[in-house]
Amino acid sequence: RKEVEQDPGPFNVPEGATVAFNCTYSNSASQSFFWYRQDCRKEPKLLMSVYSSGNEDGRFTAQLNRASQYISLLIRDSKLSDSATYLCVVSGGSYIPTFGRGTSLIVHP
Amino acid sequence: DTGVSQDPRHKITKRGQNVTFRCDPISEHNRLYWYRQTLGQGPEFLTYFQNEAQLEKSRLLSDRFSAERPKGSFSTLEIQRTEQGDSAMYLCASSLQGGATREKLFFGSGTQLSVL
Numbered sequence: 001r002k003e004v005e006q007d008p009g010p011f012n013v014p015e016g017a018t019v020a021f022n023c024t025y026s027n028s029a030s031q032s033f034f035w036y037r038q039d040c041r042k043e044p045k046l047l048m049s050v051y052s053s054g055n056e057d058g059r060f061t062a063q064l065n066r067a068s069q070y071i072s073l074l075i076r077d078s079k080l081s082d083s084a085t086y087l088c089v090v091s092g093g094s095y096i097p098t099f100g101r102g103t104s105l106i107v108h109p
Numbered sequence: 110d111t112g113v114s115q116d117p118r119h120k121i122t123k124r125g126q127n128v129t130f131r132c133d134p135i136s137e138h139n140r141l142y143w144y145r146q147t148l149g150q151g152p153e154f155l156t157y158f159q160n161e162a163q164l165e166k167s168r169l170l171s172d173r174f175s176a177e178r179p180k181g182s183f184s185t186l187e188i189q190r191t192e193q194g195d196s197a198m199y200l201c202a203s204s205l206q207g208g209a210t211r212e213k214l215f216f217g218s219g220t221q222l223s224v225l
Contacts, residue, residue, distance in 0.1 A: 008149070032212050043200060043216035044152065087151050091212050096165060097142070099151035 003027060004090050006100035013107055017078045021103045023088030024070045032091040033064055035073050037084045038102065044087055047073075078107045111135060115201050115217035122191055123225050129187045130220045134203030141184050142214065143176055144200040145169070152200055158184060159206065191224045198222075 005024045013019050025033075033050035048055065050062040050071050061074040071090075075082055085102040092098075114133045122128050134141045140159050144152035155174070156166045160181035170176075173191075178184040188195055198221050202214040 004151075006151075034213065036214075043218050044214075045216070046213055049213070089214075095140075095206070095212060096154055096157065097212060097214055098154065099144075101149070101151045 002100075003098045004088055004100040006088050006103050008101055008103060010104035010106050013078055013105070015078055015080060015107055015109055017107075018074065018076045019078055019105065020072055020074045021086055021088075021105075022070050022072050023090075023100050023103075024068075025088075025090045025098075026069070027090070027092045028066075028069060030069075030090045030092045032097075033062075033071050034089040034097070035060075035062055035071075036087040036089055036099075038087055039084050044099075047086070075105075078105075080107050080109065083107045113201060113203050113215055113217035115199075115220050117220055118218060119221045119223075121223045121225065124193060125190055127187065127189045128191060128222065129185055130199055130201075130222075131183060131185050132201030132217055133183045134201070135205075135215055138203035138205045138215070139181070140204045140206050141178055142202045142204070143184070143186050144202065146198045146200055146219075147196075155186075188222075191222075193224045196222055196224045 035047040036044040037047045038044040054063040059076045063072045087102045088100040116131045142157040143155040146152045158178040173189045176186045198219045200219045202216045
């Protein structure tokens with residue numbers, strides 16, 4: 001079983017839609033959680049951290065469920081510019097950030 | 110630009126040749142990571158440094174791979190006797206341990222390696 005698992009998609013949604021991605025992790029000792037965004041042929045960039053109580057940044061909401069060992073990312077009112085790959089990142093006690101394979105999002109007009 | 114920089118951006122080499130990549134992290138960051146990414150996959154951890162000490166290496170990192178970070182500043186990743194399977198994007202990232210930005214990685218643009 002991979003340490004961090006994501007559905008690769010693609011998720012194909014119209015502008016204005018709400019879309020959600022999940023990511024599961026295997027190490028129950030994991031302590032830090034993030035979502036990164038990666039555009040085609042570009043480097044990953046930090047989108048947001050994920051806190052235990054859940055957190056929101058504009059149209060983006062991230063949540064953590066420690067009991068079921070998953071994190072989620074919700075995007076409301078999707079824009080064309082949201083089209084990208086969204087990478088889930090988990091760090092445990094070793095402080096080595098481990099990436100999922102990413103979920104591809106395509107927002108169409 | 111005070112972000113992470115990597116050089117070169119692209120490298121084409123013949124199988125069996127040696128290649129070396131350089132990464133200059135954000136100056137105040139004490140941790141430096143190397144990852145490898147192939148098409149359709151997420152970045153895979155290779156190795157990381159805290160200051161000049163190499164603290165962990167992935168099992169992916171065969172004996173042909175070596176990384177250094179002299180003086181805790183820039184880092185180099187060398188691949189000896191390259192193989193076609195080494196073709197990938199090599200990403201460098203840095204972070205600041207202990208601060209509010211702990212474990213948040215800031216990536217360079219990567220070096221795309223093609224082994225012919």
